[in-house]
Amino acid sequence: MEFTDAVRRRRMIRSFKDEVLPPGTADRLLRIANRAPSAGFTQGYAFLVLEGDEQEPLWEILYTAAASDHTTADDGAEQVDTLKRAPLVIVPLACKDMYLDRYASPDKGLARDEDVHPVPYWYIDTGFTALLTLLAVVDEGLGAVFFGIGSRAEIDDFRSRYGVPPEWEPIGALAIGYPDPGTDPVPPARPSERKPLSALVHRGRW
Numbered sequence: 001m002e003f004t005d006a007v008r009r010r011r012m013i014r015s016f017k018d019e020v021l022p023p024g025t026a027d028r029l030l031r032i033a034n035r036a037p038s039a040g041f042t043q044g045y046a047f048l049v050l051e052g053d054e055q056e057p058l059w060e061i062l063y064t065a066a067a068s069d070h071t072t073a074d075d076g077a078e079q080v081d082t083l084k085r086a087p088l089v090i091v092p093l094a095c096k097d098m099y100l101d102r103y104a105s106p107d108k109g110l111a112r113d114e115d116v117h118p119v120p121y122w123y124i125d126t127g128f129t130a131l132l133t134l135l136a137v138v139d140e141g142l143g144a145v146f147f148g149i150g151s152r153a154e155i156d157d158f159r160s161r162y163g164v165p166p167e168w169e170p171i172g173a174l175a176i177g178y179p180d181p182g183t184d185p186v187p188p189a190r191p192s193e194r195k196p197l198s199a200l201v202h203r204g205r206w
């Protein structure tokens, strides 16, 4: 598939057919994700792959989040009902400590202190891997949605249920499968059309 086609066709897909994925799908997606750039080539990202019953704790956390005010999936429990048909979930995780270490090394020479990092590269790099995964999903003829896991409490719950070390932070999750356009709920967070470049771009000076 042409790169521009993959970019143009990508949409967040929130509902999936009850169809298994071809063997090796997760590995192919993750090999693309791992082509992401990273600040200082720190590669401070990791992925948790969840298939079948392994996903159950995640859905439980999302139902809990949906039942409270600090909701994650925008449409609440109903959205979790459709998301959970996804045969594959990939959770990208970011590790701030690896960036603090990398940038405190002799060739960078910064203090090992979060305050000297005006921009949290750990989230940026992990986000880059998520975007590459979304594009690879399109290239595979599949669909995916990136969604938040919830509040600090739900992220802690996620860590403890999946045995994730405290220094690793899930930035969200990708539900992946064959799109089921017939039942895809109306995207809740898409009230308007994409902004024109004229509303976004400042040339030479803001």
Ligand SMILES: Cc1cc2nc3c(=O)[nH]c(=O)nc-3n(C[C@H](O)[C@H](O)[C@H](O)COP(=O)(O)O)c2cc1C
Pocket: 010, 011, 012, 013, 014, 072, 073, 074, 145, 146, 147, 148, 172, 187, 188, 189, 190
């Ligand atoms: C950081 C981030 C968090 C998002 N969280 C959710 C979410 O929790 N639930 C959801 O349905 N969509 C979520 N989305 C998808 C956006 O709603 C979607 O990207 C946006 O409406 C534009 O639609 P498109 O990606 O299909 O072009 C998220 C997207 C991003 C980038």
